[in-house]
Amino acid sequence: MFEFFRKYLEDKISIAEADYQLIESVCIFKKLRKHQFLLNEGDVCTHSGFVCKGFLRKYSVDDKGIEHTVYFATENWWISDRQSLMNCTPSSYNIDAIEDAVVLLISKSNIEMLSEKIPAFKDMVNLILQRSLNATQERINYALRSTAEERYSQFLKSFPSLVHRAPRHMVASYLGITPETLSRIRKQISSK
Amino acid sequence: MFEFFRKYLEDKISIAEADYQLIESVCIFKKLRKHQFLLNEGDVCTHSGFVCKGFLRKYSVDDKGIEHTVYFATENWWISDRQSLMNCTPSSYNIDAIEDAVVLLISKSNIEMLSEKIPAFKDMVNLILQRSLNATQERINYALRSTAEERYSQFLKSFPSLVHRAPRHMVASYLGITPETLSRIRKQISSK
DNA sequence: CATTTCTCTTGATATTTATCAAGAATTTTC
DNA sequence: GAAAATTCTTGATAAATATCAAGAGAAATG
Numbered sequence: 001m002f003e004f005f006r007k008y009l010e011d012k013i014s015i016a017e018a019d020y021q022l023i024e025s026v027c028i029f030k031k032l033r034k035h036q037f038l039l040n041e042g043d044v045c046t047h048s049g050f051v052c053k054g055f056l057r058k059y060s061v062d063d064k065g066i067e068h069t070v071y072f073a074t075e076n077w078w079i080s081d082r083q084s085l086m087n088c089t090p091s092s093y094n095i096d097a098i099e100d101a102v103v104l105l106i107s108k109s110n111i112e113m114l115s116e117k118i119p120a121f122k123d124m125v126n127l128i129l130q131r132s133l134n135a136t137q138e139r140i141n142y143a144l145r146s147t148a149e150e151r152y153s154q155f156l157k158s159f160p161s162l163v164h165r166a167p168r169h170m171v172a173s174y175l176g177i178t179p180e181t182l183s184r185i186r187k188q189i190s191s192k
Numbered sequence: 193m194f195e196f197f198r199k200y201l202e203d204k205i206s207i208a209e210a211d212y213q214l215i216e217s218v219c220i221f222k223k224l225r226k227h228q229f230l231l232n233e234g235d236v237c238t239h240s241g242f243v244c245k246g247f248l249r250k251y252s253v254d255d256k257g258i259e260h261t262v263y264f265a266t267e268n269w270w271i272s273d274r275q276s277l278m279n280c281t282p283s284s285y286n287i288d289a290i291e292d293a294v295v296l297l298i299s300k301s302n303i304e305m306l307s308e309k310i311p312a313f314k315d316m317v318n319l320i321l322q323r324s325l326n327a328t329q330e331r332i333n334y335a336l337r338s339t340a341e342e343r344y345s346q347f348l349k350s351f352p353s354l355v356h357r358a359p360r361h362m363v364a365s366y367l368g369i370t371p372e373t374l375s376r377i378r379k380q381i382s383s384k
Numbered sequence: 385c386a387t388t389t390c391t392c393t394t395g396a397t398a399t400t401t402a403t404c405a406a407g408a409a410t411t412t413t414c
Numbered sequence: 415g416a417a418a419a420t421t422c423t424t425g426a427t428a429a430a431t432a433t434c435a436a437g438a439g440a441a442a443t444g
Contacts, residue, residue, distance in 0.1 A: 068336040134275040144260040
């Protein structure tokens with residue numbers, strides 16, 4: 001399974017063979033069956049996850065028991081609760097598998113170790129951080145200025161491959177609308 | 193004006209006197225009168241801004257000409273369009289002064305230079321990045337799960353000092369509601 | 385300090401989206 | 415492959431929020 005991550009790294013940074021071995025030595029692989037949890041609300045997130053295979057989501061649950069999807073992650077995406085990881089505080093999110101998955105885990109301290117020993121690794125982590133921030137701010141901008149239909153169209157454009165893999169009600173919860181509303185929006189779009 | 197930034201830095205990192213001088217040597221100070229722009233939509237953002245004094249906002253304008261506030265920045269906050277800065281692409285945002293302001297500017301290349309020469313500076317930049325990402329993801333989570341009233345209450349709690357400095361219609365646009373709706377929400381809350 | 389401009393509030397009405405309910409379609413499980 | 419569970423759609427109605435319009439209040443400007 002490490003070869004997935006190795007390919008990802010090769011694509012982003014240029015490091016020595018010994019560095020790959022160091023990285024591999026701290027990687028933990030976790031298989032998740034559909035519906036299994038990688039993180040439970042209330043637990044402290046201790047590892048960053050890199051998705052080798054499968055499809056996961058991160059969501060919070062409100063007082064009424066309604067789930068709100070804040071993030072999807074598929075092959076070559078990272079997933080964790082950075083806030084919990086950073087501050088060692090209980091997470092307010094759940095992460096579970098939408099499809100059977102294999103996730104590569106690296107502990108917080110090992111990420112710090114790798115960042116220290118391999119400068120290019122640190123730079124990569126920071127680049128990912130910047131991209132995440134850009135994407136997240138774009139999402140806020142869209143949420144503020146677009147109607148539900150526009151947000152759905154944008155989602156289709158941004159993540160064409162996710163649309164078919166994610167159950168509709170999860171897409172709805174990602175967009176901040178109910179499944180019924182999404183259903184009506186889809187009907188409206190298809191009739192155009 | 194540099195002393196504001198120096199205090200900020202002293203609070204976050206521990207570096208040599210020579211480093212402060214290096215940092216100061218690349219700082220540009222810009223005075224902005226109320227309503228003046230730091231960044232115009234369509235322009236490439238070339239500098240990161242640190243607010244020494246005053247109050248600014250970052251917003252986009254939709255097809256109908258309605259403004260959508262994505263960010264406020266007051267003393268000791270950073271402001272820029274990271275996406276435009278990172279990729280040298282035209283910005284889709286405007287940044288202007290809500291109050292007369294003094295902003296300390298550092299160019300992209302000088303931030304890179306400082307990051308290279310002063311490791312603690314780089315670490316600080318990355319820490320800020322992480323915090324921004326956490327805050328931004330929290331905002332999305334709130335947008336998804338809360339009513340307009342809850343979002344306003346949360347805004348009051350998170351930024352008590354901003355509420356009195358920002359015109360209400362800008363707060364409304366930050367929350368993704370109309371000024372009229374905010375006015376009604378405030379009435380409702382005060383009657384409790 | 386009067387006037388102009390901007391900001392905020394309130395009311396009436398329209399639109400969007402949510403909620404509740406039921407049945408159809410699909411997927412999972414044994 | 416049949417039964418059970420889940421997911422998706424549709425309709426009727428309710429609730430939240432937007433829009434339009436007008437006037438009150440506050441702040442900026444000459």
